[in-house]
Amino acid sequence: MSAQIKHIDINNTKIPVIFEKQTSLPILNMQLVFQNSGSVQDKDLNGIASFSAKLLNEGTKTLGSTKFASKLESNAISLNVANGFETFVIELSTLKEVNNKAFKLLKKLLEDPNYDKDVVEKIKTIQIGSLKRKQNDYDYVARNQLKEILFKGTALQHPTSGTIESISKIKLKNIKEFINNTFNLSNLIIVAGGDIEFKELEQRLKILLDSIPTKGKKELKRVEILAKPTTKELVKPTEQAYIYFGSKFNAQTQDEDNYKAKVASFILGGSGFGSRLMEEIRVKRGLAYSAYGYVSINKSHSYFTGYLQTKLESAKEAQELVSKIVKDFVKKGVTQEELDAAKNFLTGSEPLRTETLSQRLNRAFNLYYKGLKQDYPQKELEKIQNLKLEELNDYIKSHEEIVDLSFSIVRK
Numbered sequence: 001m002s003a004q005i006k007h008i009d010i011n012n013t014k015i016p017v018i019f020e021k022q023t024s025l026p027i028l029n030m031q032l033v034f035q036n037s038g039s040v041q042d043k044d045l046n047g048i049a050s051f052s053a054k055l056l057n058e059g060t061k062t063l064g065s066t067k068f069a070s071k072l073e074s075n076a077i078s079l080n081v082a083n084g085f086e087t088f089v090i091e092l093s094t095l096k097e098v099n100n101k102a103f104k105l106l107k108k109l110l111e112d113p114n115y116d117k118d119v120v121e122k123i124k125t126i127q128i129g130s131l132k133r134k135q136n137d138y139d140y141v142a143r144n145q146l147k148e149i150l151f152k153g154t155a156l157q158h159p160t161s162g163t164i165e166s167i168s169k170i171k172l173k174n175i176k177e178f179i180n181n182t183f184n185l186s187n188l189i190i191v192a193g194g195d196i197e198f199k200e201l202e203q204r205l206k207i208l209l210d211s212i213p214t215k216g217k218k219e220l221k222r223v224e225i226l227a228k229p230t231t232k233e234l235v236k237p238t239e240q241a242y243i244y245f246g247s248k249f250n251a252q253t254q255d256e257d258n259y260k261a262k263v264a265s266f267i268l269g270g271s272g273f274g275s276r277l278m279e280e281i282r283v284k285r286g287l288a289y290s291a292y293g294y295v296s297i298n299k300s301h302s303y304f305t306g307y308l309q310t311k312l313e314s315a316k317e318a319q320e321l322v323s324k325i326v327k328d329f330v331k332k333g334v335t336q337e338e339l340d341a342a343k344n345f346l347t348g349s350e351p352l353r354t355e356t357l358s359q360r361l362n363r364a365f366n367l368y369y370k371g372l373k374q375d376y377p378q379k380e381l382e383k384i385q386n387l388k389l390e391e392l393n394d395y396i397k398s399h400e401e402i403v404d405l406s407f408s409i410v411r412k
Contacts, residue, residue: 002020002360002364003019003020003360003374004018004019005017005364005368008190010205010210010212011212011213011214012214013186013214016189016368017189018189018191018365018368020357020361020364021196021197022195025194026097026195027093027096027194027195028095028096028099028102028192028194028196029194029357029358029361030091030093030190030193031090031092031190031192031365032089032090032188032190033087033088033190034087034088034089034182034183034188035218035220035369036086036218036219037086037181037182037187038084038085038088039083039155040086041178041181041218042155042158042160043155045166045170045174046159046163046166047158047161047163047167048170048178049160050127050160050162051124051127051167051175052083052178052182053081053082053088054081055113055120056109056113056114056179058123059109059114060108060109060112060114061112061113061114061116062108062112065114065119068105071101075094075095075102076095077093077094077098077101077105078091078092078094079092079093079105079106083160084160085156085300086220086299086300088182090109096195099196099204103207106208107208110208110209110212116172117172120170120175127162128167131161131162134161138236138238139307141242141410142234142243142244142408142410143244143307145244146245146406146408147159148408149227149406149408150246150406151227152226155223156300156301183212183213184212184216184218185212185213185214186214186215186218189369191361191364191365193361194357222300222301223301224301225247225301225303228404230406230407231319231406233409233410234409234410235412236412238412239412240311241309241314241315241410241411241412242307242410243315243409244305244306244307245293245319245322246304246305246406247303247304247305247326247402247404247405248401248402248404249261249295249304249399249401250302252297252302253297253299253371253372254370254371258297258380259380259387260387260392260395261295261297262295262380263339263343263384263387264295264395264396265304266345266346267334267338267342268293268326268329269293269294269306270292270293270295272292274341275292277292277306277308277322278290278291281308281321281325287310287317289309291322292306292307292308293305293306293307293322299369299370304402312412315409322405322407330397330399334396339387339389343384343387346381346384347381347384347385350381363377
């Protein structure tokens, strides 16, 4: 059974519910997804979304962190809060027999977060410690330096986990303000599945969410890459070079030609062995253990990006080779052999993407969130199967913007 899009009315607000009933296991998985409410809302206080999620994982003010966690554990209930760039997510997983307890504990969390100054200081200490350790994670450093280059002046410029400076500035009032702004029925999408009837779920949700206000839907602003091609090097005591690269890619989630981007991305660098980047950089020249590149198309932003690690003495050669591979890819396109291999893999691996309940729910949510119909994957596969070599190469040539690569390099 595939997921269905339903709606429930809470406080005169129509809320979409992506639902699939599955009785093979006596469990319930549910996500409360507040859209347009992740790190995109960090504004001048970088990391506040991530910090707020961590505070909500500290239980309620009444029970405290330890007692709340003990109640969850003794009933085998999993309750976790996390954020992405565009979303803020509360996830609940529970056995059917303790659904009632699980919803009651979640309601307490929504209404009584652990707003305690000592908790804030504890999270701050842990987060700053983590960020200090990441200063020696050169993959992390190179990746964030690339984001700073590409998305300078936007919410994507900074790491979602914040910086040592920004985390140090966070106060309890900032967290309260962020959570109060985030808990908004107008921005809520519910994803749920498992051994439960929809009517029962609806009743539980109405009780759970009756205290959450309706504040009007936030609109997601589009983030565009305005940076000119730039190479930024950072010197660190490393034994290898870390190279991240990226460029603009002109596409939006509802573009009809996105299936061509999927195929092109797969051939250029998304397929591992057999991809153009891997073959040219590792197989033919032995410059890196792995090399990847892919197109990312999101509601808020789209871009082409990739990465590799290489010997210190090979860094310049590898950087120049990446630029050459991408230029040749845009200029000459792909071969029939590459297209056929991509078609076979993308079609053959399709059943693996919907094997589990969580996979199906996640796909249904992403389609709904991006404004696509639920039968889009089937139609996309048909288009891929019927895709002609000339059509794909014309599409690739029309995206010359990916040639204007910026590089972030950490080297010795």
